[in-house]
Amino acid sequence: MSKNLYAFLLSTIAGISTLIGFLFIYIHKDRDTMVSKALGFASGVMLTISIIDLIPSSFLLITKNYSKITSLFFILIGFLIGVIISSLINKRVGEQSKNGLKLYKLGIIAMLVIMLHNIPEGIATFITSTNNVKLGLILTIAIALHNIPEGISISIPIYYSTNSKFKAFLYTFISGMSEPFGALISYLFLSRFVNDTLLGIIYSIIAGMMINISINELYKEAINYNKKNTIVYFILGGFIMILNHILFG
DSSP, X not given: OOHHHHHHHHHHHHHHTHHHHHGGXXXXXXXXXXXXXHHHHHHHHHHHIIIIIIHHHHHHHHTTXXXXXXXXXXXXXXXXXXXXXXXXXXXXXXXOOTTTHHHHHHHHHHHHHHHHHHHHHHHHHHHHHHHOHHHHHHHHHHXXXXXXXXXXXXXXXXXXXXXXXXXXXXXXXXXXXXXXXXXXXXXXXXXXXXXXXXXXXXXHXXXXXXXXXXXXXXXXXXXXXXXXXXXXXXXXXXXXXXXXXXXXX
């Protein structure tokens, strides 16, 4: 098997793991409890990935070519761009409404943000795997593990707002397939041009989007279900899971 084909296979495996999150729609039948748990958990996951993984990774990548002060400036600008982009997505998808539309909107926003998150992951997996097969496999396993809660954050809101398992599966699948799409982009266009600075800025933009979505959308919607203790526990659960994965995974 060629290195390029192997890299595509690994990125596809990492992306497909997002569908494991879809299976959680079969676990709990109480809508309010399940939604509050899922949104709280997704909020904790996104916050932790952003603060403990994406932003430090962005800093380390950019400081390879620039001073620490300049790197922090790039990160701040990227972060603000991410907040603006996620706010525009939120506005574009639709304003808060009744009859489950708000929950549906959250699922769509989560899908779009996670797709943007997965594309650079696919690029990173492809480039890493073509240069170091063993390291590429380790990276794939790490990405696959944190793609599972990302799948939950898409499938649960979509399912409970539409009562359609097919839509929940489809949107989660589309999000997961953005991983090999990133690998394809890398293979066709970017493998020669992607550098540490560009990747670092992309990570800071995604961090801004994720933090904005987790606080202003996921958490705010979760507390509407009057399960405050449950939400806190599942935010902490998301935090602990990702922290454990980053430190020991």
